[in-house]
Amino acid sequence: MNKTGFVLAALAASLMSTAVYADDINIKIGVLNDRSGLYADLSGEGSVIAARMAVEDFGAAEKGINVEIVSADHQNRPDVASTVARQWYDEEDVDVIVDVPTSSAALAVNELSAERGKVFLVSGAATSDLTGPACNATTIHWTYDTWALANGTGSAMVEQGGDTWFFLTADYAFGHALERDTSAVVEAAGGEVVGTVRHPFPGQDFSSFLLQAQASGASVIGLANAGGDTTNSIMQAAEFGITQAGQALAGLLVFITDVNALGLETAQGLVLTESFYWDLNEGTREWSERFAEELGTGNMPTMVQAGVYSSVLHYLKAVEETGSKDAEEVVAAMKEMPTDDPLFGPGEVRQDGRKIHDLYLFRVKTPEESEGPWDYYETLSTIPAAQAFRPMEDGNCPLVQ
Amino acid sequence: MFELLGITPQALFGQLLLGLINGSFYAMLSLGLAIIFGLLNIINFTHGAQYMLGAFVTWALLHYFGLSYWWALPLAPLIVGASGIVIEKLFISRLYHLDHLYGLLLTFGLALIIQGVLRNNFGISGLPYSIPPQLSGGQNLGFMFLPNYRAWIILVSVIVCFGTWFVIEKTRLGAYLRAATENPTLTGAFGLNVPLMITLTYGFGVALAALAGVLAAPIYSLNPNMGAELIIVVFAVVVIGGMGSILGAIVTGFGLGLVEGLTRVFYPEGSAVVIFVIMAIVLLIKPAGLFGRTA
């Protein structure tokens, strides 16, 4: 835009805004996630759509909040993530970064957000360190975390008699955190961890590691990995007759897109923990159908994408409430106001940045039980919000000590 | 001795067998790359995407036309090989008079385009494809449970690799190819149609990649990135074996599968890099590769 054009536009904009609201707020949201790699289906463009739906459903424009959404691909690499985040914060006036799957990338953005005093709403990443040692006053961890998954799936498996565990762990921050949190849950419940193998990320052939797990004689093989690594592990465990021989697989982080990729034939019976499922109730169904229509790939939303929607919605409420976009002020309001939306139901944001809500223990249906496309889960139990997440005092978060 | 290393002999045999299975893929893919490099002097960066296309065509044949795995086994390599011929005719053939770098950039770009288009249409999580019923189940070998399908992979790979080696080293057609590889100008001056041989060779190399893709479809996550992850390792295999060496590609492919398998047992964290470490060592000691002819 040339200079005159810019001035005119600014003038027009200011005239318009003074006509409607005295103090229009311009918000720029950056959706930073994997748009091409193994987490692209569970976050990717779907998360951008979810953010846009939140802005529309909130009616931001009518409330005098002008929201612009930008997005970028971090390729699951911490260095790329922090380069993009720096560019966004320093040069493009981005106010809030959302999503960011891949724990190592999220930790990098978390650190930068703390330095720059910007809001960071994590949905995609799993590591519970984000509300533990790495917690930050302007970071909120929204959808799930490794402790919650471990607690949900881990204790359910031990209860069913799976008291010896062998871990297949993705060799990076997320896998380590998930393994650590699950081990703690297993041991607290009286179980024992008999071995661990750390595999390169991302991997393709897991048969070698699975055979080591089999040789260990553990009753449960815990998959502390995600995405394609998990689906490959599950497929190959079936192929090598490991599940048939009596060892149980615990998919510690399984998304609905993974179940879709596996097919019910392979995935049936898998027990998993999620905070969202499209077919939970009327509210989730209505939203998910709108989402699926927008996305247009036939996929239903994942909990990560639902979390992006929910977090952006709550953020905008806080902006409206405070009439400001100052990071500390807005986050303080977010922690003060209770959360409520059709996707996660009532909940709250704790002082350590942990957003809490109910979690669900699901079992993957058999092909016979499934009544149509994406009818995948049967709810085994609901873990109430108060018990679903790590107690604040156990997290070693400096903010609350 | 085995106990000293913390592993039983049974487990070791199991791991070696698994390494051989992975080596089967390395061997088939690096063989195609080596043949293409030999005659075209082009490092075919599209190879991984073509492997992935083989798997996708396998899926598509079932999904859209109801054609089983056994149909896909010949059809997918033919279809993908034909697409390779089109690519060679339309694009690659225009680059022979330019520096190798252009061929590399072209094939790399094509790979990104193919992956991007499929990612847009099919997403990244992968498509389900089952092991054909005739090959499901497995054998208990005492030291491990060997799925029949994995045994099938080794069988097909050994036959295809040996067959290709035999044709190239022992037949009249192979003599033409070797002559065209060594001195295309003179071979053409004898009346042989070298451009046609180049086109068909590219098609064949691509078909080999696609065949590996068909074999992979039922056991690996079938997604647009499946080739991109594998191909880097395969390039290292070709470099270790010696660029353009047929026998080198086959032997190194199986051999490195074994080495990688052992690393997975003794130092799993290093299994992703062990091949590259070997590559670095080989390049230092024998820059032409283990089986490379020094010019």
Place this chain on the structure above:
Amino acid sequence: MAEAALKVQGTDVATPLLKVSNLEGWYGESHVLHGIDFEVRPGEVVTLLGRNGAGKTTTMKALMGILTKRKGSVVFDGHETIGLPARAIAKLGMGYVPEERGIFSSLSVEENLMLPPRVKPGGLSLDQIFELFPNIKERLSSQGTKLSGGEQQMLAIGRILRTGANLLLLDEPTEGLAPVIVQQIGATIARLKAEGFTIVLVEQNFHFASSVADRHYVVEQGKVIDTIQNAELEANIDKLHAYLGV
């Protein structure tokens, strides 16, 4: 061979088998042939003589179509070949024995021998080739480049004789060979001529050339600057020495 011989008799001797007119050629941007003119009638042996770098080998490559950037006219056996690729020219019956013989190291002797496809009927049978070059028969399974220089030269000539080509382009067949081998090659060329083959020979060694050729074309700076009939060689020997700088 009967056919080839018949053909020689049946053709009007005045009609050249190969007629080269104003042939120009380039290596990339560098202009190396500046208008070559010469002709060869069926059954003749002619040589291109000249100093190093005069353009003799380049002329051979241009005839064969290996040098692709060329213009002018090369009519072979009634066909204009300037626009044709090398493989099409080979199929018209032009057989090429390149400088330094062009034996393939990745092929065995037998594979080298069998490599060029037959382009016309009337090529020599393997037995006839082994009769000409008995050494080759014993070394069939060796690697091509393990042969001695002389054997390689025989292999290079032998594999062309198989194809039925009736015009042979021999580029310095005697280069680097022992005198006794040179003699053997000379005898072979004489015999091929007797059997009706038409031959274009590039030579530095004009003593050898004079023993086999009907006519000599002197090439200098990419042009044919003189033509000497072999019968007049003695009379022109001083002039030739001057051309060749000996």
